[in-house]
Amino acid sequence: MTIATPKPKIINKEMTLTEISKLFSQNNLSKVAVFKDKRLIGTISRVDLMRALMKNVSVS
Helix, strand or coil: CCCCCCCCCEEECCCCHHHHHHHHHHHCCCEEEEEECCEEEEEEEHHHHHHHHHHCCCCC
């Protein structure tokens, strides 16, 4: 039984929302670890990503 992903995808704090969105969609991810200078600083979920993307959408 596998408990953890052998080679998990990770996000660098400096990545753009577009880059993060592509990573999520290309790898069918639901949550990813966020790193800064090789240190874990948190996680981002698909819901977190959608909220951030919606904040950046301008309604005309």
